Amino acid sequence: MFRFEEITYLYLLLLLPLLAAFYLYSNYKRRKAIRLFGDPQLMAQLMPSVSKYRPDVKFWLVFVAIALFALLLARPQFGSKLETVKRKGVEVIIALDISNSMLAQDVQPSRLEKAKMLVSKLVDGMENDKIGLIVFAGDAFTQLPITSDYISAKMFLESINPSLISKQGTAVGAAIDLATRSFTPQEGVGRAVVLITDGENHEGGAVEAAKAAAEKGIQVNVLGVGLPGGAPIPIEGTNDFRRDGDGNVIVTRLNEAMCQQIAADGKGIYVRVDNTNSAQKAIGQEINKMAKTDVESKVYTEYNEQFQSVAWIILLLLLAELLILNRKNPLFKNIHLFSNKK
Template sequence: MFRFAEPQYLYLLILIPALAFLQLYLSNKRKKDITRFGDPVLLDKLMPHVSYSRPIIKHYLLLLGLAMLIVAMAQPQFGSKLETVKRKGIELMVALDVSNSMNANDIEPSRLERAKQAIAQLVDKLSNDKIGIVVFAGQAYTQLPITTDYPSAKMFLRGITTDILDVQGTAIGAAIQSSARAFTATENINRAIIIISDGENHEDNAIEAAKLAYENGIRIYTVGMGLPQGGPIPLSPGSQTDFLKDKDGNVVITKMNDQMMQDIALAGGGNYIPANNIRNGMNQLVEELSRLEKSEIESKIYTDYDDQFPYIVLIALLLMIADFCILERKNKFFENIRLFIPKRLTLSK
């Protein structure tokens, strides 16, 4: 299995195309300046040791070396040993509402983005537990099968948007049923479902689904996303001007249904966390989950990872040595050796 131990450094790679574009701009500007100064053919004879291609080659060698160093900073690794390990924990499914109303920004930056932040916070606090993700709107499906691979959970989480499902609505009952089916078949393990939604359930009987889950040993916790005064629904995420309107042309206001979320949590034997107390509420939720009796869980994981960055650093070093050894000007002692043939400038007609 391949992974980056420090993937955040890969964002620095955006510098590479920016620097390449800068070099291209400066090179074209230099050619135009020379053309304005005089006949390029005559100037070539006056400057026999000037090379037009060498600075460009040196620049791109340096960029390649820089890119290799950035990749090395991210610490690429290959898993070398797959083992079955036994841990004590619980199984946890997170059901995330991805209906269009979750784009409302009565909670900054939006209900959905704040929900994803809360889930990431939860994942960071887990230890030895299994977690999975179900997304739902008018229907529900498993986005991430239950796993102990927390980095993968956060990776899948980043890709969730309100466009991920075609059927709109808020089917919390279907989300509970899909989450319950996603648990492993192992017996005697404590299980819990965390539902994160604005509570505007219109599709099914979520309370009955929560009761049935609780009867089967699954606790239901709910996290509210939205404020009582509500907010408009952007037609596209982040829009501040285009909002969903009803048939009469009035802007639709989506409001948090606290009572529905409380009733679902009560029926499922869990607790409700309101939107205005998410940070403290998630901490309390983690503490409550940690008090549940832990059971032995088997999972296959890579226990040893071999670092690959020394090889990449070596490549970067060789590229930089090559950049250092290539002079910007032609060497008069080797001027007859044409390793780099300069491109002649011609005047435009």
């Protein structure tokens, strides 16, 4: 794998076309000036020691040296390889509810956006842990397989919205089952599911799924988003709210009892997400309590600096430019005359 550590210096290469154009233009002006004095062939005979091509050779040697110097400043690196490294950590799967009820704004800026902010801060607090991301509504699917790439995790998190799943509902059981199957097969690693939902209109099987996960040593923590008093569900792009078949505004309420039951059977904790940062701190502390063991990760290592090779080439080019004279070498001229006499 090849890369430049300081890629900004490569912009210096943009100056090279200007330098070449300036040199070609000055050559044109010089040749035009010579023609004013007389016939170029006659002038060449009057100045036999002047070389026609050596100044060009000297310039292009310097030109290439300048280009390589820009590459040198950019610090070329080569020779990295993918290695498996072991670090102390745990594995966490986030199961995020993205049903339409998560658009309610009883938690600011909305249930879903608050949940995404919480997950983002949770990722920021991780060091050697692995994280995966599952989204669910009426169905559940993997948004990000378990990884130690936190940049990708936050990028995928930003793209989450209810339109990802057309089937509405709250398939909590399916989400927990999928999360349970999404961990690595590595033995002895602390594992936890962090279920983030308002728990409304759940489709059953959630408690059973949490028990099954706990039996496998997977802790199921639940973050309940919203308020028991509830809030209407806004229709995106309008000032109106979702209504039922009779035209009444739908009010979505946090099903706190169901969330608490799932957490209890999943051997985890339940925390209500409000407009403070208490939920993030609580779940972060719970994850830190888990037994950390060696977590295997694939990382690129051993980037080797290649500036030495470039520096040697630059040195040789400048040395060649220094040794090449603008005028013809009289020694070669004498050798040529001596061979003609023979």
